[in-house]
Amino acid sequence: MTRVVPVELSDRTYDVVVGEGARHELARIVAETVPTAKRAVVVTQEGIVVEVDPGIPVEVVTVPDGESAKSLSQVEELCRRFARSGLSRADVVVAVGGGVVTDLAGFAAASFHRGTAYVNVATSLLAQVDAAIGGKTGVNIPEGKNLVGAFWQPRAVLCDTEVLATLPPREWASGRGEVAKYALLGIGTPYGDAPTSDLALDEQVTRCAAIKAAVVSADEREGDRRMLLNYGHTLAHALEASTFGDDGSGLRHGEAVAVGLVFAALLARRLGRIDDARVDHHRRVVGGYDLATALPVSADAEQLLSFMYRDKKAQGDLTFVLDGASGVEVVHGVDRADVVATLADMESSRSGNPQ
Ligand code: GLY
Numbered sequence: 001m002t003r004v005v006p007v008e009l010s011d012r013t014y015d016v017v018v019g020e021g022a023r024h025e026l027a028r029i030v031a032e033t034v035p036t037a038k039r040a041v042v043v044t045q046e047g048i049v050v051e052v053d054p055g056i057p058v059e060v061v062t063v064p065d066g067e068s069a070k071s072l073s074q075v076e077e078l079c080r081r082f083a084r085s086g087l088s089r090a091d092v093v094v095a096v097g098g099g100v101v102t103d104l105a106g107f108a109a110a111s112f113h114r115g116t117a118y119v120n121v122a123t124s125l126l127a128q129v130d131a132a133i134g135g136k137t138g139v140n141i142p143e144g145k146n147l148v149g150a151f152w153q154p155r156a157v158l159c160d161t162e163v164l165a166t167l168p169p170r171e172w173a174s175g176r177g178e179v180a181k182y183a184l185l186g187i188g189t190p191y192g193d194a195p196t197s198d199l200a201l202d203e204q205v206t207r208c209a210a211i212k213a214a215v216v217s218a219d220e221r222e223g224d225r226r227m228l229l230n231y232g233h234t235l236a237h238a239l240e241a242s243t244f245g246d247d248g249s250g251l252r253h254g255e256a257v258a259v260g261l262v263f264a265a266l267l268a269r270r271l272g273r274i275d276d277a278r279v280d281h282h283r284r285v286v287g288g289y290d291l292a293t294a295l296p297v298s299a300d301a302e303q304l305l306s307f308m309y310r311d312k313k314a315q316g317d318l319t320f321v322l323d324g325a326s327g328v329e330v331v332h333g334v335d336r337a338d339v340v341a342t343l344a345d346m347e348s349s350r351s352g353n354p355q
Helices: 024-033 072-084 099-113 126-131 163-165 171-184 201-218 225-230 235-244 255-270 276-288 301-309 336-352
Strands: 002-006 014-018 040-043 058-063 093-095 118-124 136-141 144-151 156-159 318-321 330-333
Touching: 002 201, 014 024, 014 201, 024 093, 024 118, 024 156, 024 163, 040 072, 040 099, 058 072, 058 093, 058 099, 058 144, 072 099, 072 136, 093 099, 093 330, 099 118, 099 126, 099 136, 099 144, 118 126, 126 163, 144 235, 156 201, 163 201, 171 201, 171 225, 171 255, 201 225, 201 330, 225 235, 225 330, 235 255, 235 276, 235 301, 235 318, 255 276, 255 336, 301 336
Parallel strands: 014 156, 040 058, 040 093, 093 118, 118 156
Antiparallel strands: 002 014, 136 144, 318 330
């Protein structure tokens, strides 16, 4: 059985369909949301074995494995394939994969004919709870991740929890890091309170999707509220950038977020915003998702700081999403010394010293 979570965006409102077998609803969804479509191009990635049927003639295009597929040259390659397959602006692109595929195919769809409809079939936990929902599309350039992109909302997102059974363990862990973030954000929706690790998977994905949908509906273009979705991400992005993510420390995105969530709690405590009990709550929630919270051994504080100053939320200063008496909020102008001291706390706890 599937459940539907709407992302309310006036005339661009769309459904996130969550549950086992959701991928089998693709033909109906395409017929309902892109009734003009006479053909589809499915964009997927090497190694993804999820087959879908959009119910209209389809060509399948496979992009290379890994984050390196998120490049401008792949956007060109995809748009050329769309053109050669005869895709018109009335047709539809279907992205089948994790965040790499939904970001890349979504951006190619945003660019092709200055905007072609697309539907996401999210096949990783990370994409189901975050990347595939909300219309952030884009690619990387050597100067930074996601620096080129567009807000372009899909016509629907299908989150088929059945396909998650074959996810490699590290991809699971990465998705759980984002679920832990939702668990700590303190945002409830008509679909229930925050997810907890004891709930059934479908219920957790539904609650995360509902929180994401509510935040995106309130602030599609990340003017303010959507920045809350970056909880734990300032340090996480710095860790990924400074260690080259998967190729360096080996941290997947959500694994880095898990470290970043505990760091954000420790920083909030240092700033007097929360107490020890709240820090313990963060540790328990992240631990409940079976995620490590130690800084990687190779982490270099100076290098991390230089990346944190470049964070997209920052305004030439150090900016974090931090917990506090009024809940989680964006805090600008955090003192460098407090960040350095919090990183040092984490380093000493890694080596077993008391904090
Ligand atoms: N992944 C954060 C956002 O979609 O805003």
